[in-house]
Amino acid sequence: MLLRLIIFISMISFISCTKDPPATLVGTVSFSANGTSYSWTENNDYDSESFMSTSIYASGGDTYHLNISNAFASHSIPFREVFLTFKTASLVTGTPFTHANTIADNLYAPHDIAVSPSIGIDQAYLYKASKIGDAATITITSIHGDYADGTFSATLTRASDQAVLNITSGNFKNIRID
Numbered sequence: 001m002l003l004r005l006i007i008f009i010s011m012i013s014f015i016s017c018t019k020d021p022p023a024t025l026v027g028t029v030s031f032s033a034n035g036t037s038y039s040w041t042e043n044n045d046y047d048s049e050s051f052m053s054t055s056i057y058a059s060g061g062d063t064y065h066l067n068i069s070n071a072f073a074s075h076s077i078p079f080r081e082v083f084l085t086f087k088t089a090s091l092v093t094g095t096p097f098t099h100a101n102t103i104a105d106n107l108y109a110p111h112d113i114a115v116s117p118s119i120g121i122d123q124a125y126l127y128k129a130s131k132i133g134d135a136a137t138i139t140i141t142s143i144h145g146d147y148a149d150g151t152f153s154a155t156l157t158r159a160s161d162q163a164v165l166n167i168t169s170g171n172f173k174n175i176r177i178d
Contacts, residue, residue, distance in 0.1 A: 025174040025176075026041060026174055027041070027054030027068070027147075027173065027176065028174065029054065029172045029173075030169070031082070031152070031167050031168070031169060031170035031171070032167070032169045033166070034165055036115075038115060040068060040080060052080070053069055053071075054067070054175045054176065055175065055176050055177070056175050056176070056177045056178065058178075061089060062089050063086070063087055063088075064086050064088060065083060065085050065086075066082065066083070066086070066150075066152065066175065068080075068081065069081040069082070078116055079114050079116040080114060080115055081112065081114045083111060083112050083113070084099075084110075084152055084154065085111055086098075086138045087099055091177065092140065093140050095140070097137065097138050098135055098136070099111070099135060100129075100134070100135035101131065101132060101133065101134045102132060103132070104131070105131070106128075106129065109129045109130045109134070110136075111134070111135075111154055112126060113126075113127050113156060113167060114126045114127070123158075123160050124158070124160060127156035127158050127163075128157065129154070129157070130157055131162075134154075134155055134156050134157055135154065135155055136153065136156075137152065137154070139152070143177070146176060147176055148172075149171075149172065149174065149175070150171075150172055150175075151170055151171055151172075152167070152171075153169075153170055154166075154167040154170070
């Protein structure tokens with residue numbers, strides 16, 4: 001009888017134990033653009049003024065993109081985006097991936113960064129890897145589950161006046177790998 005009671009209490013204790021759901025990781029990105037610091041935090045609420053989508057996704061067999069953007073918000077907010085391309089068949093940590101533009105006046109630039117204070121894409125604040133030698137370097141420093149952390153830097157050109165944008169101290173954390 002005592003054994004049945006112990007088993008019953010053990011079963012009730014086991015059934016009543018619940019595991020806390022895993023914490024939701026929030027993506028962040030920070031960088032300096034010609035000396036001005038920027039820091040953005042992921043927010044997947046399309047109706048929020050602080051909407052910011054973050055992901056790393058594959059495109060074809062040997063290309064990945066780091067995409068941080070508020071381009072798909074459901075209302076008009078100042079446009080912000082980091083879109084960097086890196087060539088690799090698989091994500092590995094500790095390897096710097098540098099992808100340089102090799103096409104003069106490239107209309108399909110592999111990288112772009114926009115930090116527009118206005119609504120929509122303002123060409124005065126849009127920099128792309130449109131000139132030969134414009135490049136971005138991405139290093140994945142950690143992969144944890146379906147998320148990645150890393151660093152990035154870039155040199156990009158504004159099409160309207162050929163001004164150069166130097167991105168330094170770029171960091172991203174908890175960016176979802178799709």
